[in-house]
Amino acid sequence: MSFFKKMREKMFRSSDRLSEDLDALVEDKASEAPAPEVPTPGPLPDPEKDAPLILDRPVPPAPAPAPTPAPAAPLPGLPPEPEPERRPGLFGRMFGQTEEPRRILDDAMLESLEEVLIQADMGVETALRVTANIAEGRYGRRVSAREIKEALAAEIARILEPVARPMPLYPSRPQVVLVVGVNGSGKTTTIGKLASQFRAAGKSVVIAAGDTFRAAAVEQLQVWGRRAGVPVLTAPEGSDPASLAFDAMTKAQAEGADLLMIDTAGRLQNRADLMEELSKIVRVIRKKDPDAPHNTLLVLDATTGQNALNQVEIFRKLADVSGLVMTKLDGTAKGGVLVALADRFGLPIHAIGVGEQIDDLAPFDPEEFARALMGLDD
Numbered sequence: 602m603s604f605f606k607k608m609r610e611k612m613f614r615s616s617d618r619l620s621e622d623l624d625a626l627v628e629d630k631a632s633e634a635p636a637p638e639v640p641t642p643g644p645l646p647d648p649e650k651d652a653p654l655i656l657d658r659p660v661p662p663a664p665a666p667a668p669t670p671a672p673a674a675p676l677p678g679l680p681p682e683p684e685p686e687r688r689p690g691l692f693g694r695m696f697g698q699t700e701e702p703r704r705i706l707d708d709a710m711l712e713s714l715e716e717v718l719i720q721a722d723m724g725v726e727t728a729l730r731v732t733a734n735i736a737e738g739r740y741g742r743r744v745s746a747r748e749i750k751e752a753l754a755a756e757i758a759r760i761l762e763p764v765a766r767p768m769p770l771y772p773s774r775p776q777v778v779l780v781v782g783v784n785g786s787g788k789t790t791t792i793g794k795l796a797s798q799f800r801a802a803g804k805s806v807v808i809a810a811g812d813t814f815r816a817a818a819v820e821q822l823q824v825w826g827r828r829a830g831v832p833v834l835t836a837p838e839g840s841d842p843a844s845l846a847f848d849a850m851t852k853a854q855a856e857g858a859d860l861l862m863i864d865t866a867g868r869l870q871n872r873a874d875l876m877e878e879l880s881k882i883v884r885v886i887r888k889k890d891p892d893a894p895h896n897t898l899l900v901l902d903a904t905t906g907q908n909a910l911n912q913v914e915i916f917r918k919l920a921d922v923s924g925l926v927m928t929k930l931d932g933t934a935k936g937g938v939l940v941a942l943a944d945r946f947g948l949p950i951h952a953i954g955v956g957e958q959i960d961d962l963a964p965f966d967p968e969e970f971a972r973a974l975m976g977l978d979d
Contacts (some may be wrong), residue, residue, distance in 0.1 A: 620976030701745040723937035761967030775853040779894035784867030787928035793825025809849035930955040
């Protein structure tokens with residue numbers, strides 16, 4: 602199964618929610634049309650009071666043959682008879698083809714479209730920019746939900762295209778990859794998956810279990826290390842993470858490893874002490890290599906929504922983030938936050954995750970992601 606199909610199936614919360622909202626947006630107003638005004642009829646004439654006084658009534662002539670009745674004309678001021686409902690022709694009925702509901706793309710529809718995108722965590726500024734671009738060349742036209750989804754997917758892919766870049770590989774040995782993020786964002790799992798993929802590509806990899814405060818994180822990395830055939834360097838619980846990072850660099854240099862991936866403890870962006878500890882790790886490894894870390898990956902949990910923007914702001918200042926990995930897109934109805942991140946920061950998005958399996962982390966493809974987000978087929 603291709604990653605697109607897997608992503609489309611697993612992103613059901615995002616894609617189905619957006620798809621349903623867009624369908625409803627068009628269908629709710631598709632058949633509405635302003636009804637013509639019907640004048641209130643006046644009182645009928647009274648034959649006894651209003652008839653003219655006639656003294657001599659002549660004998661009426663013999664009636665002429667009645668002409669063929671003409672089609673009755675509508676009474677003045679009354680609406681015409683409604684046209685019969687148009688039904689699909691023979692081939693349309695044979696193949697189940699029906700005409701899609703359409704709605705005029707006007708200010709009211711654009712405002713509703715902005716609300717749908719904001720609810721998908723695309724952010725106010727990005728949602729306004731996307732809808733404005735969608736309106737160009739379409740304003741005042743009747744559009745279907747499918748056309749809106751196709752247009753949105755194209756616009757979202759255009760925003761994401763510049764940031765869809767794989768993690769760069771450098772000739773430095775070892776290339777140091779520092780992985781940061783808040784508690785529960787998926788750092789440990791991401792490191793294991795990336796290490797496995799680099800190992801499968803022929804790279805020698807070493808992992809440093811820098812989350813020395815959480816025994817479960819070390820054990821999880823050791824499990825991934827055994828799966829991928831990658832050594833995992835550890836330190837006693839409660840040890841200084843910066844000291845472990847220094848020792849790991851020394852060992853990786855001695856063994857000629859291509860990549861050293863350093864896990865870090867999950868930390869809240871509002872904890873100054875933990876953030877200072879992260880800065881210390883960076884200072885210490887730069888004593889071994891002034892250019893290290895060569896990559897600083899920020900792992901973001903898609904379920905946090907707009908809070909991901911705040912995390913990027915803080916981690917960029919402290920750790921000089923070079924790229925993003927977005928996880929747990931299968932567990933949220935708000936996958937649009939990825940579009941907001943790209944639009945606001947322009948940081949490279951290296952990979953996205955939609956599950957716990959090894960192949961559930963893949964390079965970021967903007968067009969496939971945009972179409973999956975809109976619930977469109979491949």
